[in-house]
Amino acid sequence: MKLRAIKFFxxxxxxxxTKEAAKExxxxxxxxxxxxxxxxxxxxxRDLGIDxxxxxxxxxxxxxxRKIKSVYLVPSASSDQTFSFEKSGRxxxxxxxxxxxxxxxxxxxxxxxxxxxxxxxxxxxxxFELAIKTEAPKPxxxxxxxxxxxxx
Numbered sequence: 001m002k003l004r005a006i007k008f009f010x011x012x013x014x015x016x017x018t019k020e021a022a023k024e025x026x027x028x029x030x031x032x033x034x035x036x037x038x039x040x041x042x043x044x045x046r047d048l049g050i051d052x053x054x055x056x057x058x059x060x061x062x063x064x065x066r067k068i069k070s071v072y073l074v075p076s077a078s079s080d081q082t083f084s085f086e087k088s089g090r091x092x093x094x095x096x097x098x099x100x101x102x103x104x105x106x107x108x109x110x111x112x113x114x115x116x117x118x119x120x121x122x123x124x125x126x127x128f129e130l131a132i133k134t135e136a137p138k139p140x141x142x143x144x145x146x147x148x149x150x151x152x
Contacts, residue, residue, distance in 0.1 A: 030130070032105070032112040036097025038071070038130065042090055044116060048128065052092040056082035059096070061103060068103030071096075071114070074127040111135040 028044035045052055057073040058081065076082045085092035100107055114130040121127040 027115045027117055029113055029115050030091075031135070032100070032107045032114065032132070033093070034108050035095075036100050036107055037088070037093040037095045038114070039088070040085070040092050040094075042092075045092060048116060048118075052085035052087075056084045057094070059083050059094070059099075066104060068100065068105050069132055071130040071132065072119075072127055073130065074121050074125060105132065 028041075028047045030038060030040045030044055033039050040050075040052075056076055056079060058076045060072045060074070061068045062070060062072075083094050083096075085094060097107075105112065111134070112132055113135050114132045117129050117131070118126050119129055
């Protein structure tokens with residue numbers, strides 16, 4: 001019997017990939033109100049471990065882009081050039097209407113949501129990325145049908 005090349009498996013290869021997708025679906029979410037405020041529900045703040053009364057953030061976007069697709073919040077100890085939460089209803093808000101309008105975000109006519117994920121700003125600081133998306137699903141394709149015609 002000849003010796004053949006055998007590929008051995010590891011226990012990590014036997015784990016399904018759907019668990020990673022489930023973690024992405026569990027990201028905390030919030031929305032942008034039609035008055036230009038970032039609205040954070042109380043559950044999202046609790047999941048992220050943010051104390052809304054004492055935490056102040058530096059807020060920024062990706063440099064060199066015309067339209068804002070993500071907003072970055074970095075906790076800051078100093079109080080200069082920082083934004084703080086305001087209590088509103090059940091959650092907390094950060095008013096950013098002028099900044100969002102300059103960044104071509106159309107929050108007045110469409111419902112926008114954001115998913116909150118964390119990133120390492122530096123070794124000691126964890127920041128938050130708010131990825132902005134529209135709540136409405138993509139419209140159904142109404143163009144010419146492709147492929148074979150159905151039997152009648």
